[in-house]
Amino acid sequence: MSDSPLDQKTAQAKETLDAHVRESVEWHFNPETGCDYWLNKAKTLDFDPRKDIQCFEDVKKFPLFEDEDLRGGPLDRWVPKGLAGKPTYVFETGGTTGIPKSRVVIEDHWIDYENFSETLPDEHFPRGANWLMLGPSGPRRLRLAVEHLAQHRGGICFCVDLDPRWVVKLLKKGKTEEAKAYAAHVIDQAVTILRANHNVQCMFATPKLLEALALRLMDDGGSIEDAGIKGIFAGGTEFTPQWYRFCKEELLGENVFITPTYGNTLMGLACGKPFDIADEYKITYFAPQPRAVIEVVQFDDYNKVVEVGETGRVKLYTFTKELFIPGFMERDEGEREPAIDVYPWHGISGTRPFHELLTTTTVGVY
Amino acid sequence: MLEIPVIRWGKEYQSMGKTAVVHFETGETLAQVNEANGGLIKMDMRKAKKAREVLRQFSIQELVDKVAAAGELFENATLPLGNGEQSPDDFCRIQSATTGLPEHMCKFNMTKNAFVMKNMGDILDALTRGLPYDILSNGYGQEGRGVMVSYQANCNASGWVLPSNSPGVHTLWLPVIPLQIGLVMKPGKSEPWTPYRIYEAMAQAGIPREAFCLYPGAGDSGAELGGAVLESCERSVIFGGQATVEKYEGNPRISAHGPGFSKIILGDDVVDDWEKYLDLMVDSVYLNSGRSCISCSGIWASRHTEEIADAMAQRLGPIVPLPMSDPNAGLAAFTMAGAAKAMNGQIDGGCDSGAVTEVTAKYRDGDRFIEQERCDFLRPTVLHVSDPDDAMANTEFMFPFCSVVECPQDQMIRKIGYTLVGTCLTKDENFSRQLLDATNIDRLNIGEVKTLQLNWLQPHEGNIIDFLYRARAFQNSPPPAH
Numbered sequence: 116m117s118d119s120p121l122d123q124k125t126a127q128a129k130e131t132l133d134a135h136v137r138e139s140v141e142w143h144f145n146p147e148t149g150c151d152y153w154l155n156k157a158k159t160l161d162f163d164p165r166k167d168i169q170c171f172e173d174v175k176k177f178p179l180f181e182d183e184d185l186r187g188g189p190l191d192r193w194v195p196k197g198l199a200g201k202p203t204y205v206f207e208t209g210g211t212t213g214i215p216k217s218r219v220v221i222e223d224h225w226i227d228y229e230n231f232s233e234t235l236p237d238e239h240f241p242r243g244a245n246w247l248m249l250g251p252s253g254p255r256r257l258r259l260a261v262e263h264l265a266q267h268r269g270g271i272c273f274c275v276d277l278d279p280r281w282v283v284k285l286l287k288k289g290k291t292e293e294a295k296a297y298a299a300h301v302i303d304q305a306v307t308i309l310r311a312n313h314n315v316q317c318m319f320a321t322p323k324l325l326e327a328l329a330l331r332l333m334d335d336g337g338s339i340e341d342a343g344i345k346g347i348f349a350g351g352t353e354f355t356p357q358w359y360r361f362c363k364e365e366l367l368g369e370n371v372f373i374t375p376t377y378g379n380t381l382m383g384l385a386c387g388k389p390f391d392i393a394d395e396y397k398i399t400y401f402a403p404q405p406r407a408v409i410e411v412v413q414f415d416d417y418n419k420v421v422e423v424g425e426t427g428r429v430k431l432y433t434f435t436k437e438l439f440i441p442g443f444m445e446r447d448e449g450e451r452e453p454a455i456d457v458y459p460w461h462g463i464s465g466t467r468p469f470h471e472l473l474t475t476t477t478v479g480v481y
Numbered sequence: 482m483l484e485i486p487v488i489r490w491g492k493e494y495q496s497m498g499k500t501a502v503v504h505f506e507t508g509e510t511l512a513q514v515n516e517a518n519g520g521l522i523k524m525d526m527r528k529a530k531k532a533r534e535v536l537r538q539f540s541i542q543e544l545v546d547k548v549a550a551a552g553e554l555f556e557n558a559t560l561p562l563g564n565g566e567q568s569p570d571d572f573c574r575i576q577s578a579t580t581g582l583p584e585h586m587c588k589f590n591m592t593k594n595a596f597v598m599k600n601m602g603d604i605l606d607a608l609t610r611g612l613p614y615d616i617l618s619n620g621y622g623q624e625g626r627g628v629m630v631s632y633q634a635n636c637n638a639s640g641w642v643l644p645s646n647s648p649g650v651h652t653l654w655l656p657v658i659p660l661q662i663g664l665v666m667k668p669g670k671s672e673p674w675t676p677y678r679i680y681e682a683m684a685q686a687g688i689p690r691e692a693f694c695l696y697p698g699a700g701d702s703g704a705e706l707g708g709a710v711l712e713s714c715e716r717s718v719i720f721g722g723q724a725t726v727e728k729y730e731g732n733p734r735i736s737a738h739g740p741g742f743s744k745i746i747l748g749d750d751v752v753d754d755w756e757k758y759l760d761l762m763v764d765s766v767y768l769n770s771g772r773s774c775i776s777c778s779g780i781w782a783s784r785h786t787e788e789i790a791d792a793m794a795q796r797l798g799p800i801v802p803l804p805m806s807d808p809n810a811g812l813a814a815f816t817m818a819g820a821a822k823a824m825n826g827q828i829d830g831g832c833d834s835g836a837v838t839e840v841t842a843k844y845r846d847g848d849r850f851i852e853q854e855r856c857d858f859l860r861p862t863v864l865h866v867s868d869p870d871d872a873m874a875n876t877e878f879m880f881p882f883c884s885v886v887e888c889p890q891d892q893m894i895r896k897i898g899y900t901l902v903g904t905c906l907t908k909d910e911n912f913s914r915q916l917l918d919a920t921n922i923d924r925l926n927i928g929e930v931k932t933l934q935l936n937w938l939q940p941h942e943g944n945i946i947d948f949l950y951r952a953r954a955f956q957n958s959p960p961p962a963h
Binding site for chain 1: 496497517518519520521524527701712728732
């Protein structure tokens with residue numbers, strides 16, 4: 116192995132991760148500080164996490180985390196005793212039918228987005244400017260997280276009403292016209308905010324909604340730039356290289372900055388590699404290590420990462436004070452990417468729905 | 482490697498997303514197509530008006546002449562395709578290699594498309610019922626009988642979400658350009674060949690490229706692109722299954738073309754002479770490998786049905802798959818994994834009914850379903866169905882398949898359900914009148930016409946003129962006193 120500056124940074128990042136994992140395991144499996152779920156789970160394991168988990172690789176001794184365990188109550192089982200009594204949020208995923216998966220959060224969404232804030236260039240996301248959150252509302256982490264991001268940067272966040280569960284129901288019933296009408300209703304709300312002199316300069320949007328908003332503004336003779344927007348971050352597997360290029364070249368114009376993000380309620384937010392024309396719009400994400408880790412693993416062995424450039428399924432880990440996830444198989448796949456200077460650990464590109472689940476997943480409903 | 486660009490109002494666009502078009506037998510990548518994204522299509526459709534404007538710089542007659550010239554080029558010239566070029570033979574070979582249709586059938590469909598292009602003047606004359614072209618171009622005018630008429634285009638560009646099963650389907654969109662309306666196509670995932678070749682032929686013949694958009698794609702991306710075409714074109718046509726038809730039923734902007742359930746009906750007055758019509762029945766089921774919506778999938782008669790089924794089975798049962806380049810190849814391959822197996826299962830399930838007998842089995846040396854490494858085949862199948870209400874009495878599969886259904890004549894029209902092409906063999910005036918009045922039959926043939934023998938001077942699944950234009954009132958002077 117060479118000893119380049121990047122290699123040194125990568126080695127340092129690994130040490131940091133290993134130390135963070137030890138600290139996290141000690142916290143979550145200590146009867147004084149851990150939550151009931153993990154303390155009970157430890158009794159079923161054939162190893163002692165506090166003794167046997169000494170580095171990140173050791174985490175693979177845990178069985179895969181089953182997100183089905185997140186369904187239903189009592190939610191107290193997820194709250195670490197060391198944080199008991201603090202004001203607690205609950206965020207949900209899924210839930211179009213049946214009981215949704217729930218995650219309790221105390222401050223993680225604030226911390227994640229404050230960290231993410233450090234990656235946003237001030238010239239495109241001016242501090243003090245107001246924000247528009249054009250994404251799902253209701254019991255979603257994203258809505259409060261973006262609002263906190265805006266407040267953290269000195270602004271106010273304007274939101275819209277958007278119930279993705281209703282959209283999924285419409286689409287499953289084949290009611291595409293009604294789904295379109297609902298999307299138009301969401302865009303109406305966004306346009307109203309942008310035209311109300313609120314000094315909105317920054318946005319979060321899903322790709323579909325951003326596209327619909329930009330086209331609506333064009334239909335009315337304006338544009339995203341004319342509406343005062345300078346910076347946008349968007350996320351999801353629909354943020355493809357082609358869509359990225361389309362945004363930069365046609366939808367937004369050269370004066371509006373857009374950056375991709377990738378994440379979910381369990382992990383938090385992975386940042387995109389800073390735009391470089393040499394990448395030909397390839398989108399590469401890096402997890403917010405050491406709080407979370409993304410691995411690209413073999414389809415037939417979820418404990419083995421693929422080589423750089425090879426394709427595999429996305430495996431997520433979370434190691435915060437509030438949540439311990441020792442390996443969760445995300446519903447996406449992609450290619451493993453090498454470390455870079457600003458993120459000296461492996462990343463992932465080409466994220467898209469996991470091919471084996473394609474027929475059962477409704478993506479990009481809003 | 483052949484690389485095929487997106488065409489955006491005549492301009493080539495290289496996308497960041499590409500998908501392979503592969504040889505169905507070898508898996509070899511024969512071409513890479515560039516895939517656009519849905520938003521890009523919506524953005525392009527904002528400029529659709531220019532397509533119509535550029536076409537209106539020519540008269541309809543001039544465009545008809547150019548389309549005829551394009552027909553000649555399409556059939557005989559070596560034309561550019563993406564970063565390469567393609568001779569007519571190359572075209573047939575690659576189309577066969579990606580769709581599984583035998584090469585001689587590709588050639589046949591090519592000739593059919595060329596014929597329509599070369600005869601566009603007659604076709605438009607028939608479809609417009611002799612309307613002077615300038616009435617369409619100007620929006621209004623006087624017909625010969627001195628009556629003011631007005632036709633208004635419903636759209637600046639029409640969208641076509643195309644299938645891959647049979648290249649003959651492309652005849653349907655050929656009138657769009659001479660009607661001075663822009664053409665937006667989402668080709669089928671394994672059949673970009675015909676749309677691109679006709680586009681190039683039309684451009685070489687002098688039709689402005691700015692009138693065309695082509696957005697190839699497959700899988701989820703293809704679905705997104707097709708959806709964007711339907712959403713952003715004011716008039717669109719989509720080809721799909723029964724679910725697609727039901728999804729867009731009642732939507733005036735979208736015409737959904739689904740299964741044809743085309744049939745041959747033998748009247749009581751002729752059914753005793755059924756042997757006389759055996760060739761007609763076999764050809765209607767078998768030609769083009771039974772892949773078309775105009776292929777016959779049901780033969781209905783009140784008697785002799787077992788004999789008819791047996792005679793059909795003797796002719797069709799022994800047919801086996803042959804290499805695609807064999808001029809005698811009669812069976813197309815199923816290139817979509819699992820499709821043939823699923824159909825085979827449906828047919829087997831249907832045969833569990835006491836009313837259904839598979840007649841071909843005894844004339845076939847082997848199974849109906851032939852599984853190969855990268856494709857599958859289904860060998861011709863004839864069922865006898867003694868109950869017209871049985872599920873197998875009215876079904877359709879994309880291979881030479883036919884149910885011979887026993888049904889009293891006085892119940893036939895009601896029981897046959899939707900029928901795209903109904904060839905009715907009868908000289909009974911009373912029955913003929915009932916058939917003429919039957920609204921569940923789209924194209925009606927009374928006489929000895931194979932279901933696949935379309936006369937291009939007749940409308941197909943609605944008149945495209947009525948879809949793209951609407952007749953409306955127009956006055957430039959007060960009406961006579963009344």
